[in-house]
Amino acid sequence: MQETPQSDLAPITRHLRAMFGSRLLIAAVHHLNVLEELSNGPLSVADLRSRIGLKERPAAVLFPALCAMEMLEYDESGNLRVTELGRYLTQNQVPNLIGYVGLEKNDPGVLEMAVRLKNDGPLDTSGGISYVKEGDDPSPMDDAELSRMFTLALAGRAQKLSPIVAANLPKSKGHLLDVAGGTGFYTFEWLLLNQQATATILDRPAVLSVATELLEAFSKSGRPGAETVKNRITFQPGDMLADELPQTDLLLAASLFHDWPTETCQPLADRFAAAIRPGGELWVHDAFLNDALDGPLAVTDYSAQLFWATKGRCYSRREYREWFAKAGLDPTSENIPTQMDYGLIWAIKP
Numbered sequence: 001m002q003e004t005p006q007s008d009l010a011p012i013t014r015h016l017r018a019m020f021g022s023r024l025l026i027a028a029v030h031h032l033n034v035l036e037e038l039s040n041g042p043l044s045v046a047d048l049r050s051r052i053g054l055k056e057r058p059a060a061v062l063f064p065a066l067c068a069m070e071m072l073e074y075d076e077s078g079n080l081r082v083t084e085l086g087r088y089l090t091q092n093q094v095p096n097l098i099g100y101v102g103l104e105k106n107d108p109g110v111l112e113m114a115v116r117l118k119n120d121g122p123l124d125t126s127g128g129i130s131y132v133k134e135g136d137d138p139s140p141m142d143d144a145e146l147s148r149m150f151t152l153a154l155a156g157r158a159q160k161l162s163p164i165v166a167a168n169l170p171k172s173k174g175h176l177l178d179v180a181g182g183t184g185f186y187t188f189e190w191l192l193l194n195q196q197a198t199a200t201i202l203d204r205p206a207v208l209s210v211a212t213e214l215l216e217a218f219s220k221s222g223r224p225g226a227e228t229v230k231n232r233i234t235f236q237p238g239d240m241l242a243d244e245l246p247q248t249d250l251l252l253a254a255s256l257f258h259d260w261p262t263e264t265c266q267p268l269a270d271r272f273a274a275a276i277r278p279g280g281e282l283w284v285h286d287a288f289l290n291d292a293l294d295g296p297l298a299v300t301d302y303s304a305q306l307f308w309a310t311k312g313r314c315y316s317r318r319e320y321r322e323w324f325a326k327a328g329l330d331p332t333s334e335n336i337p338t339q340m341d342y343g344l345i346w347a348i349k350p
């Protein structure tokens with residue numbers, strides 16, 4: 001089949017992320033007893049969390065996933081209950097599939113997922129967490145080899161999505177700040193479409209040295225205007241959680257918030273809002289949970305993958321829009337799908 005810019009690679013990312021969803025289901029049944037806890041009737045999210053001993057983040061990953069899998073649902077009062085299907089994973093239902101699902105209960109990935117759910121992350125974080133640099137904690141993003149590996153791992157995804165994202169961002173002669181810009185492809189493509197604009201890519205120094213190499217190759221691609229992109233980009237090594245951010249007309253946060261826990265997202269939104277000039281815009285490219293926190297399955301699987309590997313998870317548009325509003329931005333209701341189950345939302349600075 002010939003590759004076209006329109007072809008969505010979601011089947012690949014969905015199968016990749018499904019592994020993490022499977023681990024959640026098996027761990028929920030065999031290591032956390034989630035469905036059994038609900039077999040006597042519905043419980044509020046808070047009650048279910050306290051019975052299983054789950055913190056906010058693992059609960060916000062696991063419960064939406066079990067809803068998306070149709071094992072759980074919310075009743076009229078907003079409590080969680082077992083569905084007709086989910087009943088077949090409880091002891092009172094005979095026959096049931098508990099034993100059959102249990103064939104995989106000692107799979108190393110399942111066992112580790114159970115540990116991470118109970119602990120809200122891996123037990124050993126001495127080597128740091130992928131895609132995360134926080135305070136003085138060690139970070140793979142500051143290690144030459146690891147940051148190259150993690151950054152290049154995202155290059156194909158960014159190359160595929162960036163022309164779509166760039167085409168949906170506003171046309172401008174102003175400045176774009178691409179925070180945690182990684183490979184830089186989103187900026188490269190946007191500058192190609194906006195020949196008078198300038199941009200700053202902010203990330204860790206080791207990541208930016210990879211982006212610099214990619215920009216060199218991009219400049220020589222022969223695409224119209226590609227050779228001018230280099231002169232319009234500033235690379236800014238830094239810490240988005242601590243350093244002053246340059247003032248900008250547009251700010252892009254692509255696959256950024258999902259690496260961070262809820263308590264870090266509001267300060268990030270506040271910092272981004274402060275960097276945007278009046279009339280400017282904050283754009284987020286990410287995968288979003290339903291506002292009802294019950295799916296979609298592709299995103300709850302992705303949230304499980306992010307829970308596994310980072311400090312974050314997927315969030316709903318409602319969660320983002322609440323951060324934007326608290327940061328003094330006016331969230332728009334627009335929702336622009338891109339590909340691979342991602343989309344764009346944005347807010348304007350009054």
Ligand SMILES: C[S@@+](CC[C@H](N)C(=O)[O-])C[C@H]1O[C@@H](n2cnc3c(N)ncnc32)[C@H](O)[C@@H]1O
Pocket residue numbers: 131132133134141151154158179180181182183202203204207238239240241253254255256259
């Ligand atoms: C998941 S990647 C996203 C990269 C890019 N936006 C994309 O969509 O391909 C997250 C990026 O955040 C960067 N990052 C993590 N902590 C950071 C910090 N404190 N300051 C600046 N960048 C940071 C990482 O180095 C990494 O490049």
